[in-house]
Amino acid sequence: MSDDRGEATPGRRGGRGARERILRAADRLFYAEGINATGMERLTDVAQVSKRTFYQHFPSKNALVEEYLHRLDTIAAPPRERALARADLLPRDRLLALFADDPPAPTDPADPAGPADPAVGGRRLRGCPFHNAAVETAGTVPAVERAVIRHKAAFTRLLAETAQAAGAPDPAALGRQLAVLFEGATALATSLNDPAPLADARAAAAALIDTALTRPRRAG
Amino acid sequence: MSDDRGEATPGRRGGRGARERILRAADRLFYAEGINATGMERLTDVAQVSKRTFYQHFPSKNALVEEYLHRLDTIAAPPRERALARADLLPRDRLLALFADDPPAPTDPADPAGPADPAVGGRRLRGCPFHNAAVETAGTVPAVERAVIRHKAAFTRLLAETAQAAGAPDPAALGRQLAVLFEGATALATSLNDPAPLADARAAAAALIDTALTRPRRAG
DNA sequence: GTCAAGGTAGACCGGTCGTTGTACTTCTGT
C-alpha cells in the first residue's frame, strides 16, 4: 500500500517488478496447490524472487494471502463470474452462462503471463479460491474470513441485480438460490474432480429462473 | 483391520480402547480444526494416547485420515444426511428435511456416543468433511480422493432413490440437482459461517421438486 | 511371582515451516 514508488514517476519502468511476480506466483500456487501446501521456498522459487526480497514487499505470508484474496475480487474477476457482465446476452442467459462448461476465456492476447502458465501442467479442478481459503484456514485468520464473506456477498448481490434485470419478482431470493447452486456446482466439481455437476446446476438454475419468472412470488 | 486382538477372546476386557479414542479424536479435530492443522502432538493429546501407541495402531497419519473418512460414510452418517432415512416422513419431506435448520438429532437416547459430542465447544460451521479433506489434500492423496468420490456418489444415489420414491419422472437428474444444492448450501454456510444458505437451498429444493413432479420431463 | 502383552511419558530424529541475517550484485537517475 505505501511502498508504491513507481506510481508517481511514469518515466521509470517500475523497477523489476518483484512484487508483481510474487502475486502472480501466489495466484497460481495458492489456488492450484493450496495455501498451506505452498511453502515459502516454492513460492519464491516460482516467483523468481529471493526470500529477502519477498519480505521486503510483504511482512508475512499471511499478508500475501490477504493481498491474494483482495486482488481476486477487486482486480480480476474469475472468468466464470465474468459471464454476468456480458452485454451481448439477455439477463436470463447471463445467469445461465455462469454454468456453461466451455472454457470462458478464449486466450486473451494482451496477457504477458504466457510463459509462466503452461508450466503448471495439472488441470485438476480446484473450485472457488475464497471457499478454499476459508476451509484451509478454518476461521483462524480473521482477515481471510472477512475477505471471503465480502466476496460471497458481492457475488450474490451481482446475481440478484441480474435476476432483477431478468424480471424476477423477488430478485434477492432468486439471487441467493443461484448463489447456492453455483457454490454447489463448484464444490462438487472439486470433490469429484469432474465438471459434470455444472450441467446439473445449469438445468436446476433454468428451472428455478423459469419458475420465478412464471409464478408471481413464493414465501421462503 | 487386522490387529483386532480382542475380538476372539470375549473374556478379556478388550484392552483400554486406545484405537477407538484415536478415531474419536480424529473425528473431532480433523473436522473442526482441519486435517493439516491438526498435528500428531495435539491429536494424541486429545485422544489421551501416547504417540507410541498411536503408531502401533496406525502406520501413519495419512492412514488415520483414510480410516477417518472410511468410518464417516460406513459407520455413522452425519445427522443431516440421516434425514433421508426417516420413515415417518413422506419422500418429498425427507428430501426437504435435509435442508432443515433445526438441530436434526433430538437427543437420541440409544446413542452411547453422547459424551463425546458436546465437548467440541466450537460452533463454527465446517461443512462437509469429505469436501474439506479433498480441498486440504488438493488431490495429492489418492485414497482420500477415492473416499470422497465414493461418498458423494453414494449420497447422490440415495437422493435419487428418494426422488424416485417421491414419484419424480427423472429421479437421477433430480437427485443430482439436489446434491448440488445440498453441497452448495453446506459450502456457502461454511464460507459465510452462517447457516442462512440452508433456507435458500430448501426453497430452491422445494421449487425443483415441485417442478419435477408437475411437469412430465425435461431435457438436461 | 513371573512374564508377555499392551499401555504410558516424553526425549529425540531428520526435515520443513515461516522468517531473518549477512554479504554481494545489479540496475537506475542524476
Add this chain to the structure above:
DNA sequence: ACAGAAGTACAACGACCGGTCTACCTTGAC
C-alpha cells in the same frame, strides 16, 4: 561516476512437523 535503491544467494534461526525410540508401568494368565 556514483549513490542508493532493488535485487540476489544462501546460511541460519526457532518452532513445529510426522515419526521413532528408550524406559517404565499395568494388567491378567499361568
